[in-house]
Amino acid sequence: MYDFAYHKPATIADAVKILSADPDARAIAGGQTLLPALKHRLNRPPAVVDLSGIAELRGVKRDGNKLTIGALTRHVDVANSPEVQAAIPALAKMAGSIGDIQVRNRGTMGGSVANNDPAADYPAAVLGLNATVVTDKRRIAADDFFQGMFTTALEPGELLVAVEFPIPEKAGYAKMRNPASRYVMAGVFVAKTAGGVRVVVNGAGPGVFRQSEMEKALTANWSADAVAGVKQSAEGLNGDIHGSAEYRAHLVTVMAKRAVAEAG
Amino acid sequence: MPQVTLTVNGKAHTVEVEGRTLLVELLREQLRLTGTHVGCDTSQCGACVVHVDGDSVKSCTLLAVQADGCKITTIEGLAKPDGTLHPMQEAFREYHALQCGFCTPGMVMSAIDLVKKHPAGLSEKEIREGLEGNLCRCTGYHNIVKAIAAAQDVMHGRRSELARAAE
Numbered sequence: 001m002y003d004f005a006y007h008k009p010a011t012i013a014d015a016v017k018i019l020s021a022d023p024d025a026r027a028i029a030g031g032q033t034l035l036p037a038l039k040h041r042l043n044r045p046p047a048v049v050d051l052s053g054i055a056e057l058r059g060v061k062r063d064g065n066k067l068t069i070g071a072l073t074r075h076v077d078v079a080n081s082p083e084v085q086a087a088i089p090a091l092a093k094m095a096g097s098i099g100d101i102q103v104r105n106r107g108t109m110g111g112s113v114a115n116n117d118p119a120a121d122y123p124a125a126v127l128g129l130n131a132t133v134v135t136d137k138r139r140i141a142a143d144d145f146f147q148g149m150f151t152t153a154l155e156p157g158e159l160l161v162a163v164e165f166p167i168p169e170k171a172g173y174a175k176m177r178n179p180a181s182r183y184v185m186a187g188v189f190v191a192k193t194a195g196g197v198r199v200v201v202n203g204a205g206p207g208v209f210r211q212s213e214m215e216k217a218l219t220a221n222w223s224a225d226a227v228a229g230v231k232q233s234a235e236g237l238n239g240d241i242h243g244s245a246e247y248r249a250h251l252v253t254v255m256a257k258r259a260v261a262e263a264g
Numbered sequence: 265m266p267q268v269t270l271t272v273n274g275k276a277h278t279v280e281v282e283g284r285t286l287l288v289e290l291l292r293e294q295l296r297l298t299g300t301h302v303g304c305d306t307s308q309c310g311a312c313v314v315h316v317d318g319d320s321v322k323s324c325t326l327l328a329v330q331a332d333g334c335k336i337t338t339i340e341g342l343a344k345p346d347g348t349l350h351p352m353q354e355a356f357r358e359y360h361a362l363q364c365g366f367c368t369p370g371m372v373m374s375a376i377d378l379v380k381k382h383p384a385g386l387s388e389k390e391i392r393e394g395l396e397g398n399l400c401r402c403t404g405y406h407n408i409v410k411a412i413a414a415a416q417d418v419m420h421g422r423r424s425e426l427a428r429a430a431e
């Protein structure tokens with residue numbers, strides 16, 4: 001790892017100031033993605049801005065029909081939060097299934113959402129639940145936030161502050177993990193929300209995407225049988241040594257059925 | 265150079281580090297606590313697991329500066345000053361839960377965190393799932409799981425002495 005200047009600001013404003021002054025500076029939250037990347041010398045930030053001193057980025061708050069989760073909230077805290085478990089059990093369960101205990105003890109929601117790894121779990125939940133990403137500058141609808149592999153609407157220097165999750169009527173998530181890396185080969189997050197049914201696929205493609213045929217099928221009939229007949233096209237999906245695009249496409253239907261069963 | 269102050273196994277240290285210094289490098293190279301191992305250095309094997317403020321973390325995936333002000337426990341901090349082993353260490357010995365021993369410090373640290381956070385007790389399946397972040401290249405998982413199952417009874421006070429391994 002190349003060396004860098006280390007900053008630990010105490011406020012969002014100070015963090016944004018340092019990050020905006022130098023477009024190559026990087027924020028660090030849990031470091032579970034950034035540090036492995038820096039060790040590979042994938043990039044060389046002159047400065048690393050530790051967000052952990054900013055208390056307002058942390059915590060879970062229920063406000064009427066919406067759950068607001070601070071960017072710095074760790075996976076373990078979301079998994080164990082009574083508020084999340086009561087309001088959106090599928091979200092708590094998803095957070096508890098990320099990586100391993102040690103990764104969940106450090107990794108944060110904001111880091112996962114900002115990173116937008118195609119095989120990550122959080123982006124599926126954020127898009128599936130029609131959440132709103134709140135930054136230091138603006139509010140971004142999930143449909144506009146995720147823009148393909150490792151790409152989001154965040155601009156250089158922009159800080160993810162929180163994500164607001166509207167509480168759905170029901171939601172469920174199922175994934176097939178790669179047996180070695182344990183990352184998602186194909187996952188499906190389904191939700192019945194005030195704004196309609198949403199079905200989101202992760203792991204299988206270059207980024208999270210909505211499966212509109214399944215959304216239609218579930219709107220007409222909310223049941224595992226309704227999605228069983230919907231085939232996902234293999235076009236554009238990932239194919240690698242772990243599984244072909246056709247295999248991943250097949251998994252999408254299987255995971256969709258399981259996710260609906262999980263949602264109840 | 266940044267300065268970090270942390271408590272390691274009950275003893276306070278103030279150390280100069282680089283921004284990029286990993287916690288495991290601080291422990292091994294500056295404090296000479298070499299019981300914490302580095303297996304993969306890519307956040308996968310768990311040989312480097314230590315406790316930071318009571319949570320198990322991979323010390324190869326944490327900057328030393330991120331641990332400023334924290335309480336760290338390493339494998340060296342488990343036994344009593346008179347040499348009496350922690351029940352988890354004792355169980356690993358009794359159940360032959362190691363072969364080459366390379367993964368053992370991380371296994372023991374992960375296992376203690378896992379057991380502490382599940383006061384109601386863990387099933388064999390839960391123990392196996394809880395070890396997701398620790399790899400044993402000698403594939404001695406079977407005895408590791410048995411050792412943890414036995415140690416939890418002592419740690420939670422359900423038994424005063426470790427159940428002996430079957431002959």
Ligand SMILES: Cc1cc2nc3c(=O)[nH]c(=O)nc-3n(C[C@H](O)[C@H](O)[C@H](O)COP(=O)(O)OP(=O)(O)OC[C@H]3O[C@@H](n4cnc5c(N)ncnc54)[C@H](O)[C@@H]3O)c2cc1C
Binds near residue numbers: 029099110114308
């Ligand atoms: C062994 C292992 C297994 C894993 N398994 C899984 C898995 O099964 N599923 C899964 O989803 N993930 C998995 N992960 C990734 C893990 O969930 C990470 O914690 C997460 O992707 C990143 O969170 P972090 O807080 O560690 O972010 P960091 O590594 O600190 O940051 C990641 C990126 O996000 C940026 N960033 C962080 N916070 C903000 C913010 N508030 N605003 C703007 N930018 C920000 C950083 O600059 C950096 O570019 C795994 C990781 C490891 C090491």
Ligand code: FES
Binds near residue numbers: 312313322325
């Ligand atoms: S050395 Fe840290 S996880 Fe392998």
Ligand code: FES
Binds near residue numbers: 361363365368401
């Ligand atoms: S005992 Fe050899 S790696 Fe586990």
